[in-house]
Amino acid sequence: MMADNRLKLLVTASTFPRGEHDTEPRFVLDLCKCLNKNYKVSVLVPAYPGCKDLEHIEGIEVIRYHYLPFNKLETLCYPGAIVPRIKEKKIRSLQVPFLFLGLAWKLFKIQTNYDVIHSHWLIPQGIVQSFFQHPFILTCHGGDIKALNFSVIKKLKYYALKHASQITFVSKDLMQFTEEHICKDKSIEYKSSVIPMGVDTTRFSPSFRINDYFTNDSKKTVLFVGRFAEKKGISYLIESMKNVPAHLVLVGTGPLDMQLKREASSAGISCQFMGAKSHEELSKIYASADVLCVPSITASNGDTEGMPTVIAEGMASGLPVVATRHGGIPAIVQDGVNGFLVPEKSSEQLADKLNKLLSDKTLYTLFREKAIQTAEEFSYDELAKKYREVIDKALSESR
Missing domain, CATH: 3.40.50.2000 (Glycogen Phosphorylase B;)
Known part of the structure; x- marks a missing residue:
């Protein structure tokens, strides 16, 4: 049996399918499947009630981290996105600090097993990752940049953006907003690029x-x-x-x-x-x-x-x-x-x-x-080529 010499890539996200037939958005999974051809990809995402701590979804290793003592209470992230779920039940906001801490603790334990990390969304993934000395790519999707821009959170966003090895934005509009409202000192221009999320053209026709x-x-x-x-x-x-x-x-x-x-x-x-x-x-x-x-x-x-x-x-x-x-x-x-x-x-x-x-x-x-x-x-095969260039840049700069 031949050795697997692919570099290890850990992808962190807060929105991800709970299984092959789930209704949760799957764009992070689709991108991971394409990147898995060149890297050994694992995904780290929050737990939900009844979840497995480790499983494989469509060939991708998925690790679920816990952030509360009782699994049945881990309801912050699914189904749907974090902010809408907090709006639905305000008491869920009490889980947010524990989500940050749960992710930080899991990263502390496993991140050295990986060559590079790809953090989707500035909150919480990008912010948490920025406090570790490890090469990482940060992908910003929209609301994570344009919402919650008050005092401490805005400073944490700036810190994360400044410490990321490479940054991708899903649109030019988003990159311009970031440069005008969060990183006004132009400190991220040299490491920023625009790469949208795309489509699996074999699934849609x-x-x-x-x-x-x-x-x-x-x-x-x-x-x-x-x-x-x-x-x-x-x-x-x-x-x-x-x-x-x-x-x-x-x-x-x-x-x-x-x-x-x-x-x-x-x-x-x-x-x-x-x-x-x-x-x-x-x-x-x-x-x-x-x-x-x-x-x-x-x-x-x-x-x-x-x-x-x-x-x-x-x-x-x-x-x-x-x-x-x-x-x-x-x-x-x-x-x-x-x-x-x-x-x-x-x-x-x-x-x-x-x-x-x-x-x-x-x-x-x-x-x-x-x-x-x-x-x-906008097929994921085409977009994965661009992401590979960004990942390779992050790796070369860390050596």
Whole structure:
């Protein structure tokens, strides 16, 4: 048996699938699978009630760290993201310091077994990692940069960014915000790059389409996929559908679930709430819809999107996109090429562009073809090449 000479890469994250068929976002897993061809990848993520401490998911070793004495109480991170779960139950905020400490203790015990560490999200992974003398890459996704920028937290963010070996941002907008509001001294320019999250083009394709999947009346379908949270701007999409003769399908769940159902009922539109779905189910849902709508907005607490992975998934499935000009979205949605961009919070312009796409077959076909081509540029195989360059830089600088 040949020895495995690959360098060891530890990936830390707070959002990660709990199993192969979980509905949690899997972009970190998909990237790890591609990087595993060149590095021996392990993933370190928080525990959840009933979890295994060590398991393999799709060939990737997954280590779960504990942060409370009783596993049944470790409910901060799943299902969904940390901030929405705290909003759902304020008492969960008491778990946050223990999450930091749990991660720090686990890293203290195991990080020397790895050549390099890749920390996804500044909070808590990047901040905790920055206090260890070990080469690490920090990937910033959006809300971890733009939200919670007050006194101590902002200083901790600066400290983490300054001590990272290399930094990647999922959008140019995010990198510019960081340089203008957190690292004003230009101390991170030389080690920063923009690499978005992407799509597994083998999992998403127009070939998965099922005709009349949502309705039996041949009505066109507008699709939204994502968490039901303020920054997703779903209320503006529901309002816009009053003037769009199409069926709206909303896939996901979250703190605004009941509010959005009331809004859809009050609007009197044709609307279907499908709940959270696994990626196997999503492949059929995307391909069976007609247009993907991503109406993201800046939330009241400053939270924003980086570059939503649903856009690349939708495009790979053959969907033109109508989205807001927000965060990193313009990096993938080219206005008038593979979709349309409109201002945030404009239900009127969302309706106008949706109607334009759904009523013009020639334009729709052109956008659809361009969308599929764009998705190829965002495949994880292509993005992994860029991440390998960044990882190799971090390793070479540490020697």
